[in-house]
Amino acid sequence: MNTLISGVPLTYYLSLAAAMFAIGVLGVLLRRNAVVIFMSVELMLNAVNLVFIAFSKSMGIIGGEVIVFFVMAIAAAEAAVGLAILVAIHRHKKTVFVDEINLLKW
Amino acid sequence: MDWNLILVWALKSGLLFFIIITACAYYTLAERVVAAFIQDRRGPNRAGPFGLFQPLADGIKFLTKEEVFPTQVNKAMYLIAPGISVSCAIMSWSIIPFGGTIPLHNSIAELVGFKELNLQVANPDTGILFLLAISSLSVYGIILAGWSSNNKYSLMGAIRSTAQMISYELPLGLSLTAVILMAGSLKLSEINDAQKGIWFVFTLPGFMAFLIFSVAMFAETNRLPFDLAEAESELVVGFHTEYGAFKFALFFIAEYMNMITMSCVVTLLFFGGYNVPFGILEGSSYNALAGILFFLLKVVFFAFSFMWVRWTLPRFRYDTLMNIGWKKLIPWALINIVVSAVYVVYWKGSIG
Amino acid sequence: MPEELQPQSILFFILSGVCIGSSLAVVLHKNPVISAVSLVLSFFSLAGIYAVMNAIFIATMQVIVYTGAIMVLVIFVIMLLSLREETNLEIWRNPVKQIAIVFVVCIFGGILVASMNFNPEIGNGDPIESYKFLIQNGQNSGVEVKGNTASVGASTFLQYLLPFELVSILLTVAVIGAVVIAKRDKLNQS
Numbered sequence: 001m002n003t004l005i006s007g008v009p010l011t012y013y014l015s016l017a018a019a020m021f022a023i024g025v026l027g028v029l030l031r032r033n034a035v036v037i038f039m040s041v042e043l044m045l046n047a048v049n050l051v052f053i054a055f056s057k058s059m060g061i062i063g064g065e066v067i068v069f070f071v072m073a074i075a076a077a078e079a080a081v082g083l084a085i086l087v088a089i090h091r092h093k094k095t096v097f098v099d100e101i102n103l104l105k106w
Numbered sequence: 107m108d109w110n111l112i113l114v115w116a117l118k119s120g121l122l123f124f125i126i127i128t129a130c131a132y133y134t135l136a137e138r139v140v141a142a143f144i145q146d147r148r149g150p151n152r153a154g155p156f157g158l159f160q161p162l163a164d165g166i167k168f169l170t171k172e173e174v175f176p177t178q179v180n181k182a183m184y185l186i187a188p189g190i191s192v193s194c195a196i197m198s199w200s201i202i203p204f205g206g207t208i209p210l211h212n213s214i215a216e217l218v219g220f221k222e223l224n225l226q227v228a229n230p231d232t233g234i235l236f237l238l239a240i241s242s243l244s245v246y247g248i249i250l251a252g253w254s255s256n257n258k259y260s261l262m263g264a265i266r267s268t269a270q271m272i273s274y275e276l277p278l279g280l281s282l283t284a285v286i287l288m289a290g291s292l293k294l295s296e297i298n299d300a301q302k303g304i305w306f307v308f309t310l311p312g313f314m315a316f317l318i319f320s321v322a323m324f325a326e327t328n329r330l331p332f333d334l335a336e337a338e339s340e341l342v343v344g345f346h347t348e349y350g351a352f353k354f355a356l357f358f359i360a361e362y363m364n365m366i367t368m369s370c371v372v373t374l375l376f377f378g379g380y381n382v383p384f385g386i387l388e389g390s391s392y393n394a395l396a397g398i399l400f401f402l403l404k405v406v407f408f409a410f411s412f413m414w415v416r417w418t419l420p421r422f423r424y425d426t427l428m429n430i431g432w433k434k435l436i437p438w439a440l441i442n443i444v445v446s447a448v449y450v451v452y453w454k455g456s457i458g
Numbered sequence: 459m460p461e462e463l464q465p466q467s468i469l470f471f472i473l474s475g476v477c478i479g480s481s482l483a484v485v486l487h488k489n490p491v492i493s494a495v496s497l498v499l500s501f502f503s504l505a506g507i508y509a510v511m512n513a514i515f516i517a518t519m520q521v522i523v524y525t526g527a528i529m530v531l532v533i534f535v536i537m538l539l540s541l542r543e544e545t546n547l548e549i550w551r552n553p554v555k556q557i558a559i560v561f562v563v564c565i566f567g568g569i570l571v572a573s574m575n576f577n578p579e580i581g582n583g584d585p586i587e588s589y590k591f592l593i594q595n596g597q598n599s600g601v602e603v604k605g606n607t608a609s610v611g612a613s614t615f616l617q618y619l620l621p622f623e624l625v626s627i628l629l630t631v632a633v634i635g636a637v638v639i640a641k642r643d644k645l646n647q648s
Contacts, residue, residue, distance in 0.1 A: 011576060020500075065609075242526025243525060
């Protein structure tokens with residue numbers, strides 16, 4: 001297992017991925033605009049992609065890159081369906097702010 | 107990876123940048139001369155002998171015009187959008203090979219440390235996919251320009267143009283798949299070397315791929331017959347309505363540079379690239395230089411055909427345009443992939 | 459300069475700075491279009507980081523799929539729905555949001571400490587880009603390919619063929635689902 005990928009230690013890549021993941025979680029928790037929440041989820045997915053590729057290059061196994069390829073395809077599918085749902089909600093409630101979509105609140 | 111290589115790359119990039127900007131400037135002059143010839147009149151001939159200083163005059167005009175900012179535009183996006191268009195147009199030149207390798211004279215070889223000069227700035231493992239990626243990115247220039255202009259005609263034009271460009275990326279990519287199957291690699295230099303026997307356009311799947319690619323190529327560069335989004339009688343001028351002076355010049359340069367890039371890609375993929383026909387000069391040290399000459403001739407022919415088609419054909423209406431992209435080109439491109447796979451297995455033997 | 463620092467390492471630091479900066483802009487800016495454009499910049503710098511790592515196929519796929527397709531879709535949705543800016547982004551006064559920030563920063567710190575203490579055994583260092591697949595019914599023939607794209611492609615189509623087919627079915631289902639959900643009702647008023 002290499003600890004240097006292109007001259008940069010593996011832990012630097014993992015820290016970058018951790019930072020992106022943390023920022024993504026902050027986005028999901030702090031924002032009210034549903035599209036921005038969706039974009040924060042994409043940030044988290046990308047952080048995970050970075051970890052997969054870092055370990056794939058470090059251990060010399062090509063399976064990590066294949067998993068990333070599939071994660072990208074699934075993220076594209078999720079984007080299409082998620083944004084379709086947002087468009088449908090906006091058509092009825094005229095808003096995408098998640099604290100205004102509260103018809104089921106007791 | 108040492109600093110020698112980086113210096114050579116920087117020098118190649120800088121030289122290529124200046125050559126491309128000059129070629130693009132003279133391409134605009136050529137467009138006006140060809141348009142005049144087709145319309146039975148004379149083109150610009152005042153600015154120098156045969157109008158050869160016209161691009162210089164245009165450049166000075168664009169640089170010295172007054173910069174106007176409309177009120178209530180989002181300044182950051184308004185200024186970034188032409189930058190994105192031009193950057194993407196220039197970035198796609200980094201992988202285009204103009205020839206093979208030029209063997210260096212011994213004294214220069216001792217100085218720089220390697221013996222052959224590769225006429226390509228970068229040769230990544232995914233050559234042709236890089237071009238697709240850059241054309242995906244150039245969509246952002248258009249949509250940000252249209253949105254940030256605070257003008258409903260710009261926004262409409264930008265959305266139509268973006269929808270057209272992302273719709274035609276699919277036939278573009280799918281028709282390239284047939285070529286990649288026949289060449290066995292994504293690298294542009296290897297696609298070129300695979301055409302040493304026969305050009306890909308003379309094979310059945312290559313010919314179908316060429317037809318689909320050339321239609322998609324016109325739609326990707328927003329040229330007639332697919333330029334509804336920026337036609338002058340339609341939506342004012344579309345997404346670059348609110349841009350004047352130098353920012354408009356950047357969009358203009360980006361469009362013409364995209365056209366030259368697509369001409370280069372067509373010659374590399376279908377018409378033999380920089381191979382010297384019939385393999386005449388194989389092994390001689392003038393092979394690369396003759397290759398550059400033949401490559402430039404073919405690129406000039408395709409650049410001329412862009413202009414020829416523009417001033418000959420009428421424009422498509424928007425719904426017929428989307429109809430062609432989705433319902434006609436994509437099924438044909440998919441059938442072409444199957445035909446190409448059958449061709450590779452049964453006529454050429456196995457890949458690679 | 460330490461002896462293992464190669465010129466592309468400098469690129470890693472520049473690109474990761476751009477990545478973190480634009481990720482923060484995604485989360486903290488109140489205009490959703492600026493958030494989307496910052497996310498595009500973040501993905502593009504991440505593609506650059508993948509290229510520095512020699513994962514050139516994944517870098518190209520990142521640009522084509524994420525920045526070229528998904529983010530164009532997001533920007534279209536934002537523009538067509540004319541989303542307004544978020545006015546109550548008062549992070550610094552809402553106590554629940556402050557607790558959330560502290561919690562997330564603690565988790566990030568924990569992951570950072572764990573990754574810094576991760577000291578695996580160092581193996582032999584050459585990143586060989588090739589892939590070998592042996593056909594398992596007794597014959598000795600297999601497939602060996604060289605190069606990053608060829609390795610990912612051969613691995614996808616030989617060893618991971620079942621997930622590939624399932625992902626293609628999933629994409630078809632997603633396309634049909636998105637069209638059905640976002641279609642206007644012809645019977646009711648739209």
